[in-house]
Amino acid sequence: MYQSFEMTTSPETGAARLRALRAELSRRGLDGFLVPRADAHQGEYVAARDERLSWLAGFTGSAGLCAVLPDHAGVFIDGRYTLQVRGQIDLDHFTPVAWTGQEVGPWIAQHLSEGIVGFDPWLHTPREIAALREKLPSGVELRALDSNPLDAVWHDQPPPPDAPIVVHPLNLAGEASVDKRARLAEDLRGKGAEAAILSLPDSIAWLLNIRGADIARTPVALLFAILYADGSVDLFNAAERADDALRAHLGPDVHLHGMDAFAATLDALQGTVALDRSSAPVWIADRVADALDFEPVRLPKARKNAAEIEGARNAHVRDAVAMAQFLHWLDQNAPSGKLSEIAIARELESFRNATGQLRDISFETISGAGPNGAIVHYRVTEASDRILSPGEVMLVDSGGQYPDGTTDITRTVAVGPVDPEAARAFTLVLRGMIAISRLRWPSGLGGAHIDALARAPLWSAGMDYAHGTGHGVGAYLGVHEGPQSLSRRSAVPFEPGNILSNEPGYYREGAFGIRIENLLVVQPPSDVPGGDAPMLSFETLTLVPIDRRLILPHLLTSEERDWLDRYHNRVCAQIGALVPPATRDWLKAACAPLPKD
Structure with a gap:
């Protein structure tokens, strides 16, 4: 199993660790310290060594920050983790704070009028620190530290x-x-830059056509690089790990170094240097003053080429075969009332493993039965494991890392007759998902321009969801990839070759969670019959049935019904011959046209 279901944190450890950290801060003359869920590369997944927020507070979400002050410790989380955080931290010593409702600066100002708040310059970006400084009172100094005080008290790091x-x-x-x-390099020269400093491991992996295994779920090595305007590269944290095959692949213009050479190389840079202030650590930015705020790799990486798109299609066919077998198995066994969330996650991984191509899961499988499905980023553990009962809905959000592509899919399925409110919510979520899938739009628009289309059916019923509608996806890289996203926060224009998720949802605390997710790839502009301007569109990559038992057909328009029937016809046509005979029979029934009114 790639996934473990052990409890990795406990609220009971938080108080003692918080006391130890405060004692270390006092010893250093500090009045506070910031503990982010981040490493030096600002990635979604971090190595065990960098799980500082989890170690201190017990919170295991993929985004967050703890502001530790003498008498308060605020754990800042976004809407995905509102329910999760309360079950993971010691509420007598840590206070959850909604990141959208109160920013870190004002919160610190509320609890500290003067003093020194330290931060590790490797773990924060210049943009983040600059924004924070603007919100702090004049009596509070935000100070970069030479060493991390939490590391000093984490004795088994x-x-x-x-x-x-x-x-x-x-x-x-x-x-x-x-x-x-x-x-x-030509792009760098066009911007007048002599070099670009790269700190995002997926950017480096894409640029050099390399992969690694330094962190779980994302096949990258934790490296830093400098790309020069002549096309050469200095690569750091690689010299000790490179074998002859890697050196031959990289060639003579990629120079390998240990991390001990990084500072001197940065200090020796001449001319204009490019640096992304939203992702590079402060430690680097402080060594290259007045750098051009630019990262040359992220946009080209997001524009998948023909080979990457073909790889994604192949990976999704393979993944769909595994998913169809899993959903068939789930339909056969769920009515027994004996399946647990862990058993369901294990079985799904076994079907993916049986492809012979799985390299890892692309994130921790979200296997939420009944009310646990309402926890947006729920991670089942041996302590939280719940039996799926008849009459409930089951939310399974999962994905695989294959050599040719990264997958991410959510299906919500019914177990026997379900609450009519769940079926209504499912149908409204489906309508929003179909709206995005069918969309045509002019060049220049990004997620902020179209996110509302996915929410409109829910809004009309007074409902919504507290996460973005979709995110970028890499090519055997990160399951969450920027800069484009399908959310109200992103105006980065969609371009041909972008791969995005389409995953509206609805979550009723204590009752059920609904989410339906497919991956899409942006198609080049094409003419629309009767129109006068070419329009971009989406191709759906995911090929897995959507549970018809949860659909209230009378709530769908004829266009939405037609889209769903065509989608299911395509699913059967592309994977029907690839699944075992029993699953093929199940697939035909699952993909049958919706009943007529």
């Missing part, structure tokens, strides 16, 4: 990762690294 770095084949990458470097 794991060592840094050092997994092998491997070559990503050209037939899957679709473009040689030397050509990528030449293309991006």
